Amino acid sequence: MKTKVAIQGIRGSFHHLVAQEYFHDGVDVHECLSFDKLVDSLLDKTCGMAVMAIENSIAGSIIPNYALIDANHLHIIGEHYINIHQNLMALKGQEIEDINEVYSHPMALLQTKEFFKKYPHIKLIEDADTAEVAQRIHEQQLDGVGAVASYAAAKMYDLEILGPEIQTIKNNATRFVIVQTKNSAIPEDEINKASLKFELDHKRGSLATILNVMSDCRMNLTKIQSLPIIETPWKYSFFVDVTFEKYSDFEKAKSVLEIMAEHFKVLGEYKNARL
Amino acid sequence: MKTKVAIQGIRGSFHHLVAQEYFHDGVDVHECLSFDKLVDSLLDKTCGMAVMAIENSIAGSIIPNYALIDANHLHIIGEHYINIHQNLMALKGQEIEDINEVYSHPMALLQTKEFFKKYPHIKLIEDADTAEVAQRIHEQQLDGVGAVASYAAAKMYDLEILGPEIQTIKNNATRFVIVQTKNSAIPEDEINKASLKFELDHKRGSLATILNVMSDCRMNLTKIQSLPIIETPWKYSFFVDVTFEKYSDFEKAKSVLEIMAEHFKVLGEYKNARL
Numbered sequence: 001m002k003t004k005v006a007i008q009g010i011r012g013s014f015h016h017l018v019a020q021e022y023f024h025d026g027v028d029v030h031e032c033l034s035f036d037k038l039v040d041s042l043l044d045k046t047c048g049m050a051v052m053a054i055e056n057s058i059a060g061s062i063i064p065n066y067a068l069i070d071a072n073h074l075h076i077i078g079e080h081y082i083n084i085h086q087n088l089m090a091l092k093g094q095e096i097e098d099i100n101e102v103y104s105h106p107m108a109l110l111q112t113k114e115f116f117k118k119y120p121h122i123k124l125i126e127d128a129d130t131a132e133v134a135q136r137i138h139e140q141q142l143d144g145v146g147a148v149a150s151y152a153a154a155k156m157y158d159l160e161i162l163g164p165e166i167q168t169i170k171n172n173a174t175r176f177v178i179v180q181t182k183n184s185a186i187p188e189d190e191i192n193k194a195s196l197k198f199e200l201d202h203k204r205g206s207l208a209t210i211l212n213v214m215s216d217c218r219m220n221l222t223k224i225q226s227l228p229i230i231e232t233p234w235k236y237s238f239f240v241d242v243t244f245e246k247y248s249d250f251e252k253a254k255s256v257l258e259i260m261a262e263h264f265k266v267l268g269e270y271k272n273a274r275l
Numbered sequence: 276m277k278t279k280v281a282i283q284g285i286r287g288s289f290h291h292l293v294a295q296e297y298f299h300d301g302v303d304v305h306e307c308l309s310f311d312k313l314v315d316s317l318l319d320k321t322c323g324m325a326v327m328a329i330e331n332s333i334a335g336s337i338i339p340n341y342a343l344i345d346a347n348h349l350h351i352i353g354e355h356y357i358n359i360h361q362n363l364m365a366l367k368g369q370e371i372e373d374i375n376e377v378y379s380h381p382m383a384l385l386q387t388k389e390f391f392k393k394y395p396h397i398k399l400i401e402d403a404d405t406a407e408v409a410q411r412i413h414e415q416q417l418d419g420v421g422a423v424a425s426y427a428a429a430k431m432y433d434l435e436i437l438g439p440e441i442q443t444i445k446n447n448a449t450r451f452v453i454v455q456t457k458n459s460a461i462p463e464d465e466i467n468k469a470s471l472k473f474e475l476d477h478k479r480g481s482l483a484t485i486l487n488v489m490s491d492c493r494m495n496l497t498k499i500q501s502l503p504i505i506e507t508p509w510k511y512s513f514f515v516d517v518t519f520e521k522y523s524d525f526e527k528a529k530s531v532l533e534i535m536a537e538h539f540k541v542l543g544e545y546k547n548a549r550l
Contacts, residue, residue: 036388058342060502063335064385106381106401110339113311126381126401173503205490207499208483215480222477224513226499227335228448238499 076268088163198261278323287406351543363438473536
């Protein structure tokens with residue numbers, strides 16, 4: 001039996017696209033309308049794996065998703081990048097002047113707000129999923145309503161693209177991670193990236209000391225993000241991604257970090273997808 | 276003539292509360308329904324200053340607001356922290372069972388989603404501003420509709436609180452910055468915090484080296500955030516906040532960073548509000 005893969009959104013969403021590219025076309029997806037439901041589907045074993053957006057060029061890290069991975073002890077076993085192309089679409093035979101309301105995911109609206117400045121008559125309304133709006137326009141045959149979604153969604157729900165590639169930043173790479181409840185079984189020689197979390201006191205130089213150790217162990221930082229720990233003033237948690245050439249170097253870094261940092265945790269070990 | 280202060284949202288919003296606390300009660304606020312409009316009101320000189328949410332405990336940094344400050348060459352001249360208390364409110368005389376739809380800002384819904392899990396009959400709908408929903412319920416006398424907003428909004432728009440303090444995290448500190456188009460005129464001996472931005476190559480140890488220098492210059496890091504630079508693969512920009520005791524130490528750090536980091540920029544020098 002094939003493993004079911006949970007995606008945020010419905011078929012035609014960007015998560016669906018990532019699932020198809022990462023697991024190839026025959027993937028059996030489970031549509032979830034929130035990241036909470038996506039995690040639930042892993043915990044109750046409806047799904048074996050899930051695809052989750054984790055950062056993009058405009059909004060940075062999606063911290064609530066890091067928190068979900070951390071709190072539910074999920075393991076990152078892979079990553080995948082896609083360039084997000086947003087398109088304005090509506091029922092066929094309409095012009096952009098006929099559109100009064102456009103619905104989409106808040107992130108999609110953020111990515112395309114420059115385009116809509118030219119059309120002040122259009123009201124922008126936030127919705128749960130990009131593709132779901134496209135589906136709704138199709139099923140209810142909604143005149144005057146637009147969706148901002150993927151090319152795949154336009155095709156799937158028979159809509160016409162009135163504005164192609166309307167995202168402000170043309171190379172808008174979004175990073176997704178593949179998560180599961182069990183640790184990965186990737187062979188060590190294929191692992192060259194890891195996501196880490198640790199805590200530090202607010203003491204001058206404490207982060208510099210940790211980064212020196214990582215650098216000594218030949219770790220390259222590809223991402224760092226601090227977050228104050230709410231319950232404990234002056235303590236910070238750090239989410240750090242590192243790439244490395246040799247797994248033995250990473251093992252050494254892990255041993256040192258376990259001693260030097262508090263609550264050190266490996267969120268995942270996987271293959272770097274950005275080469 | 277008093278300086279007009281731009282806020283995101285309307286009177287009764289959390290930005291309004293911050294403006295009142297920071298500038299004291301007589302502040303003359305200008306209501307803006309987006310952060311873009313808030314920046315516009317500074318650039319066209321409608322307002323002399325603006326209040327802008329910049330990070331919170333749940334979502335981390337609000338990167339699009341950092342980008343607005345950076346791109347429009349605004350200066351951070353102060354900061355202010357408040358604990359966000361979210362309340363469910365509706366027209367008087369209703370029970371929570373009578374409420375079918377609740378509207379609020381996406382961040383407010385994110386902060387209160389645990390509470391609403393107990394009430395699956397309520398549909399959560401994202402809106403532009405917390406207080407504006409409260410105002411709408413009051414003006415249109417909307418039965419069955421709830422808002423998630425501040426206590427001040429409930430009082431201002433004559434609504435009854437059906438759920439007090441419903442945010443999941445009880446000490447949900449949100450950090451706001453005060454920005455203007457001109458550099459600050461704060462005396463040097465009152466400045467003990469700064470927000471910096473710089474770029475680095477993806478080279479092993481490059482960030483560690485910079486942090487070592489900062490530590491040598493007696494800078495304490497209170498926040499760090501990396502962001503890939505879209506147009507330039509393998510380059511990263513960093514947003515860093517530092518606190519310090521002596522302005523002369525900070526001047527030394529600035530001189531070194533100008534040499535060692537690329538595109539080094541001071542986004543603001545101000546007084547630390549978190550003691």
